[in-house]
Amino acid sequence: xxxxxxxxxxxxxxxxxxxxxxxxxxxxxxxxxxxxxxxxxxxxxxxxxxxxxxxxxxxxxxxxxxxxxxxxxxxxxxxxxx
Numbered sequence: 053x054x055x056x057x058x059x060x061x062x063x064x065x066x067x068x069x070x071x072x073x074x075x076x077x078x079x080x081x082x083x084x085x086x087x088x089x090x091x092x093x094x095x096x097x098x099x100x101x102x103x104x105x106x107x108x109x110x111x112x113x114x115x116x117x118x119x120x121x122x123x124x125x126x127x128x129x130x131x132x133x134x
Contacts (some may be wrong), residue, residue, distance in 0.1 A: 088126045095119050 095116065102112045128134070 084128050085105060086129050091119055091122050091126065 098107075098115050098119065099111060101107045102109070107115075
């Protein structure tokens with residue numbers, strides 16, 4: 053049965069290979085998107101910009117809120133929450 057199945061499904065091998073590559077790319081993109089390190093770095097940079105006087109308090113608050121929302125999204129994803 054194994055040989056027959058292999059012969060019948062052989063034409064699908066390229067499709068399976070493409071699907072495997074697509075899944076690996078999607079997994080890597082997802083891992084990069086849900087990596088909290090760049091968000092933490094952006095928060096540190098934002099704090100530095102505020103301390104150097106490059107941005108005002110209002111701009112800091114808006115940007116900080118967006119970054120904290122992003123961290124919440126990452127945390128929910130990693131915990132498997134919707």
